[in-house]
Amino acid sequence: MASNTIQFLFSDKIYKIKNPDPNKTILNYIRNDLKMTGTKEGCAEGGCGACTIVLGELDKGKIIYKSINACIGFLPTLNGKQLILIEDLIHKNKPHVVQEAMVKFHGSQCGFCTPGFTMSLFSMHKNKKLINKEIVEEALSGNLCRCTGYRPIIDAAKSLNNKKDQDHFKKKENKTIRLLRKIKDIDIEINYQGKKYFAPKTITNLKKILKTNPNAKILSGGTDLSLEVTKFRKDINTIVSLNSINKLNFIKKSNTLLEIGATTSLFDFQNLIKKYFVDFYDVLKRYGSLQIRNVGTIAGNIATASPIGDALPLLLSLDAKIVIQGINQKKIYSLNKFFISYRKTKLKKGEFIYSIKIPLNKENIFKAYKISKRFDDDISSVCGSFNFLIKKNKITKAAIAYGGMSEIPKRASIIEKNLVNSEFSENTFNRAVSLINKDFSPLDDMRASRNYRLAIAKNLLLKAFYEIKYKKNIRLHT
Numbered sequence: 001m002a003s004n005t006i007q008f009l010f011s012d013k014i015y016k017i018k019n020p021d022p023n024k025t026i027l028n029y030i031r032n033d034l035k036m037t038g039t040k041e042g043c044a045e046g047g048c049g050a051c052t053i054v055l056g057e058l059d060k061g062k063i064i065y066k067s068i069n070a071c072i073g074f075l076p077t078l079n080g081k082q083l084i085l086i087e088d089l090i091h092k093n094k095p096h097v098v099q100e101a102m103v104k105f106h107g108s109q110c111g112f113c114t115p116g117f118t119m120s121l122f123s124m125h126k127n128k129k130l131i132n133k134e135i136v137e138e139a140l141s142g143n144l145c146r147c148t149g150y151r152p153i154i155d156a157a158k159s160l161n162n163k164k165d166q167d168h169f170k171k172k173e174n175k176t177i178r179l180l181r182k183i184k185d186i187d188i189e190i191n192y193q194g195k196k197y198f199a200p201k202t203i204t205n206l207k208k209i210l211k212t213n214p215n216a217k218i219l220s221g222g223t224d225l226s227l228e229v230t231k232f233r234k235d236i237n238t239i240v241s242l243n244s245i246n247k248l249n250f251i252k253k254s255n256t257l258l259e260i261g262a263t264t265s266l267f268d269f270q271n272l273i274k275k276y277f278v279d280f281y282d283v284l285k286r287y288g289s290l291q292i293r294n295v296g297t298i299a300g301n302i303a304t305a306s307p308i309g310d311a312l313p314l315l316l317s318l319d320a321k322i323v324i325q326g327i328n329q330k331k332i333y334s335l336n337k338f339f340i341s342y343r344k345t346k347l348k349k350g351e352f353i354y355s356i357k358i359p360l361n362k363e364n365i366f367k368a369y370k371i372s373k374r375f376d377d378d379i380s381s382v383c384g385s386f387n388f389l390i391k392k393n394k395i396t397k398a399a400i401a402y403g404g405m406s407e408i409p410k411r412a413s414i415i416e417k418n419l420v421n422s423e424f425s426e427n428t429f430n431r432a433v434s435l436i437n438k439d440f441s442p443l444d445d446m447r448a449s450r451n452y453r454l455a456i457a458k459n460l461l462l463k464a465f466y467e468i469k470y471k472k473n474i475r476l477h478t
């Protein structure tokens with residue numbers, strides 16, 4: 001039996017909302033209904049971090065803290081979680097250790113961005129005892145400040161290194177866990193003035209819902225879907241969230257294959273892939289921000305078929321396959337055959353992405369680069385990905401894919417053919433890059449001109465060649 005009531009923990013109480021509006025954002029709920037106005041709205045599209053809040057979630061009996069953008073999260077997705085706002089940090093009139101650090105290091109001027117920064121730092125402090133530059137930069141990658149400048153905020157962050165986590169959240173951790181466990185873990189079915197929201201717990205129930213609601217929009221992290229509401233001002237009539245289905249959140253590893261369940265977050269995926277393809281990890285670290293990667297999924301990225309979806313060229317050159325679950329059967333597609341045209345895939349109504357399979361071949365050499373105007377939280381102008389097998393100085397396999405070069409992320413099949421069976425040499429690569437216009441005819445747009453894209457695509461392939469030849473990474477950014 002499904003429930004029409006979502007439940008979440010806030011300020012030590014379980015809140016219940018019967019049939020909430022599934023299109024209402026968490027931010028609007030916080031500010032307009034809870035009247036908690038510490039959390040700000042800047043961009044309403046996940047890009048500035050002013051609305052950063054933290055969600056506490058139970059994971060193997062422990063609470064993990066995730067910073068998210070409240071402006072692009074739908075209210076029903078709070079179900080089963082602990083909502084933590086900037087107002088919760090102060091305790092018995094004493095600022096939280098993170099707030100004290102922001103004051104001590106002068107991390108705020110006009111103050112508009114400050115609640116968001118503080119919440120990002122709060123989440124970092126709760127999750128990590130030992131803090132280094134990489135951790136701080138990742139924690140702050142989704143927060144913009146227009147007046148203070150980042151140095152004082154980074155100093156405040158660094159001062160939290162090795163600071164004992166002895167705040168009031170820690171002290172009442174057992175009580176919080178007990179309360180979170182009290183929330184019934186059952187299917188949710190909401191009907192708000194004809195707008196429906198489903199969050200089934202099982203694949204069987206998901207299939208039933210998709211059968212009776214063929215036009216439903218599937219929701220994973222919502223970092224793309226929510227913009228239909230917040231930016232395009234549309235209503236989404238029926239939403240089916242995959243996030244309560246434990247069977248879709250998995251990682252399977254063998255010597256020859258990785259299989260990643262559809263709802264695995266980009267953050268979990270980034271930490272998995274580091275061991276296998278470090279360049280994939282480097283690109284993912286620059287994918288949106290930590291707030292985006294905490295909720296966004298690799299399956300969501302694939303389903304958008306965006307020409308500038310960052311994971312897509314990388315998965316294409318790795319010969320990834322995707323497992324599609326329909327109402328009656330499962331199908332497997334090579335990702336190379338999955339994208340049809342601009343933002344169109346082979347997914348049919350009633351089908352969903354179940355998992356992604358990435359073959360592992362230890363002999364292959366994998367390289368990938370993202371070129372964007374900003375280092376963090378920016379969409380690619382061009383993303384290039386290269387997977388080679390070289391034997392006795394001969395190229396026996398070349399799988400090359402680019403994002404930002406055509407209406408879909410695409411393999412460079414003419415260049416690939418030209419490289420295979422050739423000597424692994426500068427001459428070969430100089431010859432191959434001259435064919436880039438045969439594989440791609442990119443557009444001019446606000447991110448980059450056609451000629452810039454073509455030049456970058458060539459140079460990235462040459463960069464891959466030189467890095468492999470000289471076994472050295474040529475850094476793009478310092």
Ligand SMILES: Cc1cc2nc3c(=O)[nH]c(=O)nc-3n(C[C@H](O)[C@H](O)[C@H](O)COP(=O)(O)OP(=O)(O)OC[C@H]3O[C@@H](n4cnc5c(N)ncnc54)[C@H](O)[C@@H]3O)c2cc1C
Nearest residue numbers: 046218220221222223224225288297300301303309310353
């Ligand atoms: C601030 C910001 C920064 C961003 N930065 C980047 C970036 O650097 N690089 C980049 O590539 N993208 C970026 N994005 C875009 C977005 O984060 C990605 O496309 C993301 O991977 C979408 O995943 P999601 O889980 O949030 O998908 P959702 O928003 O939940 O869904 C996206 C689409 O996929 C469908 N869908 C989701 N899951 C499934 C499934 N399992 N089966 C079938 N259909 C499904 C949905 O119905 C919807 O149409 C950014 C977005 C924002 C808001």
Ligand code: FES
Nearest residue numbers: 042043048049071
């Ligand atoms: S308001 Fe800018 S990220 Fe939410």
Ligand code: FES
Nearest residue numbers: 109110111145146
């Ligand atoms: S303190 Fe003004 S925007 Fe950051």
